Amino acid sequence: xxxxxxxxxxxxxxxxxxxxxxxxxxxxxxxxxxxxxxxxxxxxxxxxxxxxxxxxxxxxxxxxxxxxxxxxxxxxxxxxxxxxxxxxxxxxxxxxxxxxxxxxxxxxxxxxxxxxxxxxxxxxxxxxxxxxxxxxxxxxxxxx
Amino acid sequence: xxxxxxxxxxxxxxxxxxxxxxxxxxxxxxxxxxxxxxxxxxxxxxxxxxxxxxxxxxxxxxxxxxxxxxxxxxxxxxxxxxxxxxxxxxxxxxxxxxxxxxxxxxxxxxxxxxxxxxxxxxxxxxxxxxxxxxxxxxxxxxxx
Numbered sequence: 001x002x003x004x005x006x007x008x009x010x011x012x013x014x015x016x017x018x019x020x021x022x023x024x025x026x027x028x029x030x031x032x033x034x035x036x037x038x039x040x041x042x043x044x045x046x047x048x049x050x051x052x053x054x055x056x057x058x059x060x061x062x063x064x065x066x067x068x069x070x071x072x073x074x075x076x077x078x079x080x081x082x083x084x085x086x087x088x089x090x091x092x093x094x095x096x097x098x099x100x101x102x103x104x105x106x107x108x109x110x111x112x113x114x115x116x117x118x119x120x121x122x123x124x125x126x127x128x129x130x131x132x133x134x135x136x137x138x139x140x141x142x143x144x
Numbered sequence: 145x146x147x148x149x150x151x152x153x154x155x156x157x158x159x160x161x162x163x164x165x166x167x168x169x170x171x172x173x174x175x176x177x178x179x180x181x182x183x184x185x186x187x188x189x190x191x192x193x194x195x196x197x198x199x200x201x202x203x204x205x206x207x208x209x210x211x212x213x214x215x216x217x218x219x220x221x222x223x224x225x226x227x228x229x230x231x232x233x234x235x236x237x238x239x240x241x242x243x244x245x246x247x248x249x250x251x252x253x254x255x256x257x258x259x260x261x262x263x264x265x266x267x268x269x270x271x272x273x274x275x276x277x278x279x280x281x282x283x284x285x286x287x288x
Contacts, residue, residue, distance in 0.1 A: 026200040028207055031218075043217070051219060052203050056170040056196050063172055073187070074175075075195060075227070082221035 001114075006098040010061035014049060016089035022053040048086035054093075054129045055081070058120045061095045073136040076113060081131040091122040100132065104139065112139050145258075150242040154205035158193060160233035166197040192230035198237075198273045199225070202264045205239045217280040220257060225275040235266040244276065248283065256283050 001007060016035065023032035027050035031042040038047040049057075087093070097116045104112040114137050120129040145151060160179065167176035171194035175186040182191040193201075231237070241260045248256040258281050264273040 022200075026204045028204075029211070050203070052196070052200050056166075056200065059194070059196050060170045060172075067173070077224070077226035078222075079225070080221070080223060081225060083219070 001097075001099045003099050003102060006096060007066070008094060008096040009065040010094045012057050012061055012093040014057070014087055014089055014091045014093060016047060019047060019049045019053065019087075019089055022056070023050050026050065027052060044086045044088075046088060048088060051083040051129070054083065054087045054120060055131075057087075057093055058095055058118070058129055061093065061120075066095070066097065073111065073138065076134045076136055079115075079132040079134065081129070083129055084127045087122075087128045091128075093120050093122060093128065095120050110139055112137060145241075145243045147243050147246060150240060151210070152238060152240040153209035154238045156201050156205055156237040158201070158231055158233055158235045158237060160191060163191060163193045163197065163231075163233055166200070167194050170194065171196055188230045188232075190232060192232060195227040195273070198227065198231045198264060199275075201231075201237055202239055202262070202273055205237065205264075210239070210241065217255065217282070220278045220280055223259075223276040223278065225273070227273055228271045231266075231272045235272075237264050237266060237272065239264050254283055256281060 020033060020035075023029070029050075031038045031044060031048060032050045032053075035047040038044065042048065096119045099114060100117050101115045102112055103115075113134050115132055115134050118129075118131050118133055119127050121127045164177060164179075167173070173194075175182045175188060175192060176194045176197075179191040182188065186192065240263045243258060243260050245259045246256055247259075257278050259276055259278050262273075262275050262277055263271050265271045
């Protein structure tokens with residue numbers, strides 16, 4: 001992908017069972033683990049996925065549809081991670097990535113970092129997660 | 145906690161079984177899912193947890209030891225998330241948080257945001273994850 005290029009992919013069906021399983025293990029707050037109380041008391045209006053679960057589901061979409069095993073050395077980090085809306089059971093998530101910048105390594109010319117703007121949204125285009133991952137990549141001869 | 149105050153807590157034992165279970169579901173890249181290949185080929189020198197798994201384990205430590213159910217309205221987002229070192233089976237993680245800034249809401253004086261510098265490290269103090277969560281809190285009368 002070149003700078004400015006955009007790509008959308010994936011289709012992840014969010015289930016209540018998976019929301020509960022993730023939250024019970026990693027984020028056991030009642031608005032992620034108790035459907036009845038969440039329906040009655042949560043500001044979200046119902047059981048919502050842990051933000052870290054939305055991030056994890058996004059990672060699965062990236063691995064399945066976007067990463068090239070040969071080319072990526074893994075993520076350096078992530079900037080500006082936000083959860084603009086909660087993720088609910090029954091929604092289907094997809095991911096859009098746009099390349100913001102490519103920076104060749106000064107010490108190792110065969111690699112560089114790529115910064116992307118990533119958005120995870122539901123089937124209506126409502127954004128659930130936005131972030132800027134910075135990933136270390138092998139550079140092809142073309143510099144692409 | 146007041147600005148500049150620091151707090152450390154928690155003790156999360158990382159197992160190979162949990163690394164594999166998380167990675168198979170959310171980050172199925174071979175350096176997270178194939179112990180033998182990871183030992184022979186990975187730049188990490190062995191099976192390493194998904195960075196998102198390290199983040200999820202950190203969240204569990206926060207929920208168990210740090211969050212007050214009554215006071216937190218959840219995270220607005222996270223800035224400057226980094227994984228300076230991989231997380232390996234057999235390590236024990238703990239978390240240190242330092243309050244960087246508190247910003248009262250201008251429209252709703254009963255709440256505000258708190259920005260912290262968070263570090264997750266192993267038993268030798270080697271950092272695995274650093275990030276700046278921004279969390280929405282209810283404000284007590286004292287403004288604390």
